[in-house]
Amino acid sequence: MLNRVSKPFVRLVERYLPDPYIFVLLLTLAAFIAAMVVEGQSPAAVVTMWGEGFWNLLTFSMQMLLVLVTGFMLANTPLVKGMLDRLATLARSPGQAILLVTFVALAASWINWGFGLVVGALFAKALARRIQVHYPLLVASAYSGFVVWHAGLAGSIPLTIATEGHFSQDMIGIIGTDQTIFAFFNLAIVIALFLVVPLVNRLMLPPKEESTFVDPKNLEEAYEGDPEITRPAEHLENSRVLAWLVGFSGLAFLFQYFVKGGGLNLNIVNFMFLFLAIVLHQTPRRLLNSLNEAIKGGAGIAIQFPFYAGIMAVMIQSGLAATISSGFASIATERSLPFWSFISAGLVNIFVPSGGGQWAVQAPVMIPAAQALGAEIPRVAMAVAWGDAWTNLLQPFWALPVLAIAGLKAKDIMGYCLVLLFITGGIISLGLTFL
Template sequence: MSIEATSNVPVQDVDETSAGVLARMAHSFTAWAERWYPDAFVFVIFAVLVVAAGNLATGASPVAIAKSFGNGFWTLIPFTMQMAMVVITGYVLAVSPPATKLIDKLALVPTSAAGAVAWVSFVSMMASYINYALSLVLGGLLIRALARRTELRMDYRAAGAAAYLGLGATWALGLSSSAAMLQANPASLPKTISDITGLIPLSETIFKWNSIAMAVIITIVSVAIAYFSAPKGRHARTAEDMGCDPHDAPVSQTKASRPGEWPEYTTILPIVIGVIALGWVVTEFMAKAPLSVIGNLNTYNFILLMVGLVLHRNIHSFTKAVSAAVPSTTGILLQFPFYGSVAALMTAVPGSDGVTLAHHVADFFVSIANVDTFPVVIGAYSAVLGFFVPSGGGKWIVEAPYVMQAAKDLGAHMGWAVSTYNAAEALPNLINPFWMLPLLGVLGLKARDIVGFCFTQFLFHVPMVLFLLWILAPHA
């Protein structure tokens, strides 16, 4: 997929005559963020330093701090690999030949420019309930297919923002929720969290009726905003206007050119492996409850990877897709070990009073919240912190000990505490470019091109999500 760069597109490309006050505010905010906002990895380093400073403030010794930093660094290796595979499997599925054909058919559904943008938002959010990486790539490829329908004159920027709604609105409310998955997986759940919460099944988090109702409402509102905020007519900027080529590059090689390449291109090997994998999956579902099978990250990634292998039909296509997906895992591979250190610093370093920093933070939450206001307090906290520490759920490792301790002390519903965190964690993604990068790579756009439309969604989502967290909160 070769797309021309858009560095020649001026920052002032927001149509102020039609965008309105909110879009102009978003454009100003984005211009500031692009100049002053540092790389996301910097925030992880800041988190280590801030937590270490907090340890010192509670009277912890420098030796204990250094020891916990090193001891905690590699504690999240299994979870890091699991989340990296979530990204890879999503990409592999989205670029498989059957998925490509499906995308071309999906692109025939809309009949108007605004309808196309709304359709992209709907498809992206539906995909995000299964796999957040799938929503990014599928949404991006759908936009490219729609852009090839030049008669629509779809706004390429608004469509890009709509494809990002899977990450900015709903991803953590589905099977990609690392917090919910972690809490349901005894093999991945750190002792620092399990001692507080125990196992929390998916039926008490993402599959609880309250969480499902919240996801449905957020989806409907997001699609409506995408439709009514999309520029139309002469105000729309198409892919061509943005200097982007939505056409796919031709595949250079589709069959073996020498005998030694035959195993790479035969369909026999993927089918054989797929049959063996299917046999194992069947035994799992026969031996265990369906939710416990789906809730296991290893099983989830295994199924998606095997399906991807079969859909690509040959090893050559499959390995090319995996290679293309690997760069998208850089942030996870680099940041999660530091999250492990931060978690250790917060939960394993006692101060002069013998109490850890996580315990102090939990006491603070208990002091400012009650069982009724706890969801709103935690939701606002998660959203604010998520802007400074973007992650695919990795922050839960750091925050779960004191968030869940506070929920336990207040008598709040433990599963809803996880869902609260999930819903609020998506909010900062709407104005933070970190997770936009895979999508922008597919579209050939810059963050500044779509963040104004994302900010419009953000202004509606913040009060809506916080209200839903309060009104739908179940009793413990």
């Protein structure tokens, strides 16, 4: 039944969803118009906000580009490719491949969102090299695991409010992760999604005659072997000693970092991917060959993220994001505030796809509303976190690394993600409201 239900959504998205670059241009214009119409901002003021904020995500843009590049290079090492291929042997049929890639992506995303994006995409390719399975749904399944990231160990909102000195500490104090990430209601939602999302993806699998397969040869990264050394500098390029001295130094730092109690964050994930790749590629030349392949998929990230930074600046500085949040909070009750916080966060996330940035926008509205209504502040905070993660199934911003690794376009997977958007939205809403 779900296969039949998904077909209209898949056709709709394939026909009308533009390239993510066009999508971000349309969102830019929508933010301009909304800021002028709703907030009464002048065109000149809106353009100033946009232009001044355009480069505010340069650090984050580089981090995301490195998620793609370092993850690709690590997966391109013989050891990791072999591990992924061995794990892929657990799937003996297309249906099992869909279930397995979804579960792995969910688990990896709950640990760390950057880790989940790369692992899911790379594992999908490993499965496609072994099994004839509908490739767009396989990649969509890998991306669908991302829906749990903000309720996991790297969730920026729960970690922010658990950190001494956070910007809203004078209003709510320090809220430990036992009340957010590890609270019963949150864990129950996560467990429900671990059960439902793989099943939904499996039920959307089309019959073989309607499936789109990919040639396994197109998923292989060619290895041409080490070149013949003809000049002194090439001895350094092919030196295992040089690579290992630097590579094991990086791994030594990671060992010390984790022994001292350090946790996973985006910089640490990228650092780990990079230095593991340096060691496992064995020579600088092999790493550089892999880098040349990896960087080809980074164009979308490099050009689109600055536009989202500009949109974020317009949404925040014009007051539009706060107006959206206030509008939903004004119709809420003590019981329904988490639900409306979730919905408003999902809407804001389409324009401001950044968990930490979104909490900075919505906290000044949602916290006073929760205090006035007597609602649970940890639950409201997690509702904003879930809303931020939820509409990533619609917003192609975060799918760019996955699509670059898999070699697909947003329109190929977003129809399936749209079905999941409705189903997961219902599960999350019920959990936030009634558990």
